[in-house]
Amino acid sequence: MESLIHPGILYTCLALGAVGVALSMPRRKGGFPAVGGLIAAIFFGAIVLALTIKAGENHPNLFFYIFAFLALGASLRVITHQRPVYSALYFILTILSTSALYLLLGAEFMTFALIIIYAGAILITYLFVIMLATQAPSEESPEALSDYDADSREPIASTALGFALLAVMTGLMAVGVPALKAPDLDRNPDAVLDLLPRKVQRAYDTLGVSRHALPLLAGARVEAIIEAGQTDPDRAVPERGAPPEPPPASSYWSQTRRAVLVVTDVEGFNERYQAALAVQRGERAPRGVRPLSRDAMGLIVRVTEDESVSPLVQPTPAWGMLLMEFPESLRADNIENVGFALLAEHPLAIELAGVILLLALVGAVILARMQIEAGEQERLGALGRGGDA
Amino acid sequence: MDSLLTTSLTLAQDTRLEAFAGVTLYHYLFVSATMFSLGVIGFLSRRNLIIMFLCTEMMFQAAGIALIAFSRYWLNHTGEVFVIFVLTIAAAEAALALALVVYLFRRKSTLDADAWMELKG
Amino acid sequence: MIEKLQIIHPEMALFAATCIVLLIGLSGRSALRSACAPLTGVALLAAAWLGLQSPGADSELMQGMPFPGLLPYAKTLIALIGLLILPMLAGTVDRSYEKAVERGEVYNPMRSTRGEFYAFFMLSLIGVMLCATADDLIWLFLALELTSLPTYIMVAMSTSRLRSQEAGVKYFFLGAFGAAMFLYGFALLYGATGSTFLSEIREAMAEPGGAGPMAMLGLVMVIVGVSFKIAAVPMHFYAADVYQGAGTTVAAFLAFAPKAAGFFTLLILLGAVGWTHGPNGDALPPELRVILWVIAALTMTIGNTLALLQTSVKRILAYSSVAHSGYMLVGLIAGPGAGSIASNGLAAMLFYLLCYGVMTTGAFAAIAALERRAADGGREEIDSIEDLRGLCRVYPLVGWSMVVCSLSLLGLPPLLGFFGKLMLFTSAISAGEIVLVVVMGLNSAVAAFYYLRLAGYPLLEQRHDEAESPTLTPAPGRRLAACVAAVGVVALVVFISPLQRASHEATQLTPLPAVVEVKPASEAEVARR
């Protein structure tokens, strides 16, 4: 099986990196966090470097390296710092770097959601509880560390175990990634607009286009040509005139990203279009002609290869054809996509999440108000049983 | 710097229809798996209950990175949606865990995980 | 979309009752407060009835699901076992406090935890039902969490003793650890197929090369993570400590609800990916089969051998529940078989889940019905097996319930457990898993040692000291649950035929539309055999 990284390199570097992590685990005497962290960073860097060399041109950009380094370094500090408060603060750094990685991956919504929910809400609670449950440093021992914070438990064994797990996981992933099916590149990223008619509707209102054309504009592939005046979009066979050939479907979006649209009953389209062009040039529109709106103009760019405007827009009163590109304002952005996926595909899951949050609320309240019955400890102490047998 | 920033931000926008090659995916997965393992190591070796739970949150985060990377690879948004729910669960678990930890602290005045070893065998 | 809601009618009924119970549990009027348990019972009955009406295999809504006929069986089963556990819960929490209120102390809602307890109980059952309903990994993840989160709190609040808190912290932290594992597995599974919908995952996996290493890694992590819910090796460690530390009634609930959730999860997940391999197209992919095999064999062996050494009844029952998970995994390995009931391992698993639910609830209820004098002068739940001595003579109902349920757990004919095991055996044999059957048979023999202790102490032994011996708790519901379970263990034998048929129909796997190519690897495997 093809592997993305030579197993020898991977396992050697992981083993040596494990040594670094083990070194940096907290000991009663402090340990060697700096040395260990450096060793771990070197060998992890080596693995990423090996990957990047193998990747050739197709490697991530610089920001990936920066934020990945930050995220992992901060994670290491979370588990190695002797003071819980710092651990929590480093975890915030982990979250922030992670959100930057999300941004690099094009998930803007999640980037900000993560920062707000995690760094903003959850981690604050953690900090609060850590403060609550830690003895304040006193005058005599300002550096008082709890024993259980100063010392880690079985650092070498757990590091070995964790890295064994990491080795098998990354090893299997290195084999698994090349074996993945290729993603469907022809898929329309804006397909969600099909299902979000209102936004498109607004655009068309400014264009004055038939409602029957809406699905065509919104849908990625225009495969039907609607005859002039025909109100039933399903009857797609033209009866009159030679329809222009649609471009080949397969590479369509990846190459041109243009939609072929047959616009019916556009009244005075050409005049309004020319008027808008005139407005764009800073001239005055002809009297009595309402220029197309800016949004609609955004739709009409690069009409032909040589960037001239008119040739394909036939001044036929009955129908015209438009080669167009979606304006940025009409592109489905990440938030719309996520929001749609969330609401349209997982509505019950949202309800379920609500139930879980309610449950968590009630549970937390109950745990918070659970009584430690008066005198229980004393009663047990009197019986000579320090705790519960 | 300006151009670099632009590059990174537009990576989200402009290149999204280009192949997010397997190699690049593996970069992100590697980071994710490493974070997961660091979480495991922390859970196994830190004795403070709060830090231990923080480590499980870190493991959740690792799953989040993997989900977003896969979401990018497959050019759909299900992974991102999944992350929202992961955040929800993380929040719910954190609320309960912290309440429990506070309660335990009130009982035994320690956050040491090894303080709870009565039941065994 | 809205018509899809009818598949979660039982859950909706339970959730409505949950909200009401949460509210009236805080009421100042004791009559209203004591309505919590009956209300829960009514809601469970309604859920059972609605569960029966759930869309089955012939419904449009269920087309494309791996097991279109699963819902009516699963939901009714869950609701009915819940109904069996419910009487035990009455009086679990705050009984002394309610007594104090009856004596005239002022009721302070801040000190009562009554309504919430039933609310958590129902929420957890909702989670189990949703696990069986899930058509989506996200949903499945949430449902699993919904099953577990309430149980964490239930364990911690079940008694005011330190050991309950210890059980709570172990259960919660390890549970979160396990949850992270299966969450990562879900992420990888999504990564391998590009979808979280089980139907799409199923199609993607059925394509040539669809079940690649990434999917396998994800599945393995999910299976191991979900092993926590079913207390299977290597995630079984917590079981004994938690069952022992939790109140007995909560332990009974733990022995059923998370386990059912875990098995439904495994069932529908493997339904989405498995049993399309092998020469007959009814086997799991070899790597999954091997790991499930290893898990099953280790689980039964470790569970049974550890149970031998125990003197605490709750620990014995905990390890026995570990071992029973191993038995049920055998059904999962055997797969859907060649269309007949006797060879349908999935039906055997579901049927065994029913048997197991009744038997183990009965055993737990029997010990929950007893209490003894604690060292600090109060009353505490019994735990040691010595406390069972001569029970049949003093409290025949409780004692015989214990005997009958233990013997059934042992698999003694003609009790219910025997037929459950028989079905597992036949399905495993027809799937060719002879070695596993032998392992299971040996384990059943080993299990006889400790089940006979559980049955022999009440029946054959003599009480030592009347003063130190346990007495009945004032909560009659527990006795009721024990008796009902024992009667069920005997009486359900009459109905095994329809029950087995129902479980058979519930596990009819939707055939994939596309022709599945036989993996060359499995041919090589066949050749090696």
Add this chain to the structure above:
Amino acid sequence: MSLWTHIPGAFSTLAATGVDAGVVDIEMGRPLFLLIPALPALAALLCGLYWALGVKSKFPAWTTVAALAGSFAVTLVAYFEIAAPGLTHVVHGFRWINIAFGAAGGERMLFVADFSLYIDSLTVLWMLFVTGLATLIALYASEYMSDDVGPGYCRFFFAFSLFVVAMACLVMGDNLLMLFLGWEGVGLCSYLLIGYFFKKPSAVNAAKKAFVMNRIGDLGLMIGIMLAFLHFGSLRYEEIFAQVAILQQDGGDLAWTIKAIPYLLLVGAIGKSAQLPLFTWLPDAMEGPTPVSALIHAATMVTAGVYLVARMYPIFLLTPESLTLVAWIGGLTALVAATIGMAQYDIKRIMAYSTVSQLGFMFLGLGVLTSVGAAFHVFTHAFFKAALFLCCGAVMHGFAGQLDLRKLSGVQFMKGWGIVGVAMFVGCINLAGLPFTAGFFSKDMILAEAFTTPGFTALGVIALLTAGITAYYTFRVYFRVFLGPQHFEPGDELHGHDEHDHDDSHGDDGEAKTHDDGHAHDFHPHPPGWAINTVLVVLAVGSILAALAYVFPRETGGWVKGLISTSSAAGAAHHDHEASFFGLGDPHKVMYYVSGVIALVGIAIAWWLHLAGRTTAATSRADAIKQKIGPVGRWAERKWYFDEIYDFLFRYPLLIFSHIFYLFDKLVIDGLVDLFGRSPRSVGAGVRPTQSGGLQNYAMGMAGGLAFIIVVAWLVVWRMSS
């Protein structure tokens, strides 16, 4: 897999085309026969009710006796309707399990197990002595257990009746699942009854041992039954036999799974019938009340293994090698148990070992294809062994639990013990195989057949030796206990752990007080009452009359032969007429003389060693006897000398042998059982440290387990792809 497709109609067509060479016609029987299991079930229910009501009288006993007698009567009706004309009836009770399912392709499969009775002559033979003996022994127990009237009494008769129900289910069921149900049922009742005196730890341990050893056998039986279902598509005898008949006609190679069935069934039979190597539970089972020993552990339950082999004889005949194994297991068990029996002093234990030994004879009989001999031996053995046990029980009852043959002597001539002595004598001559007794005939059939069958001569010699030893130890008991100087020491059942009043509520009833008084000065054995005596008389007469079944009716070559030859157990015994007994002629004829002589020799040795000149007089009367035979003092000394020689030459080697076997039993067999019991414990103890209670230790185990399982999965993936 074509066998999977059989549907009920298939059998009838097979029968019509005459393929069923070995199978008789099946008819619907009368529902009346359902009363055979139903009456004891009713009795069990009533006893349970009495128990709940706290009845303190002999009511449970009379209920049980009446129900069992009714059951016996119905069995007689069944006998006259079925066995004499040689019919097979199936009586349909109710549909118990019926799962019919079919794949779309039209293949149908049925998993049917009805609660139906399959009544042929084999069934009737078994049921006759089961119900008959159960009736008698219940009557006996009504007196024997009388010290225990109260809850224990109810419990005893509850389990007793339930046992008969289970036994009926085992013997009369028309499918293997019912057989298994009864099989487990009798095991459970045996467990309950052995552990009846649950205050005695030895009784509880014995109960557990019996249960666990039986579970080992049951596992084999269960797998065997499942394989049978997988192959024959049915568990009903008639369909299995029909298909076996087809297989027999077709010849050819059999699937290994079919060949495995008899071996697996044999494992079950070995467990239940206490054969090598799973026999040690049976002697221990004597901890139970004596009526239980007589009924369950001598006459009925332990013969279930023989029944199983006989019932499934057609399948065994398919793979004759399995029958060879049956024969060897039986022969060796017979010898080993007999030699161990020689060295015992507890008379009940001697009888227990003798039971094991006789069961070995029955297996030997089955193995050498004389199912008639085996069944006949089961029949005669049931009578005389029950009689022997009940006599031992009467002695035990009368002498406060004394069972040591060194502490009892001359019981025969004590006042009121005459009937017991005579019954004991009758039982002993049968067991020893004195000529013209029933035991003599039935043993001869097996012995002769062993010599007739080629390749089994060695087993024949072993069996002959065993017969001699049997005669010896049987009469050792008789001569020591019943003849000779009158002497007795009461047993230890007066010190509080009296088996008769284990129940605290009876700790101070009148009878126990009498015992205490009696013990303080002189102990008066109480001779048996009418119920025990009646039963003993009936059994003794029965044992003698059983011999007639060998001869009459002449046209079928004996009653048992007539019965067996019309049932499924009719083995095709190959009479090798060329065979001869070491050149002396036809073994069947020679055996009468040889075995008769051997029995006599055995008895003579017993007489010589244990009766003649026995001067074990620790009592004052013994001194007088010694005075009387004063001149023989030197002679007595010389006898002592002979004893030494005997010890050295004859008894000693055998004793060593028996001790070796005993050691083998203790070390190897018990060791194996212990291993079976302990190795899981040691595995558990090895795994236990993982349950250290530390949260993070558990987490470490979980993470390590995850890594390990991923590695396993990866290895499989890697192996598949390379």
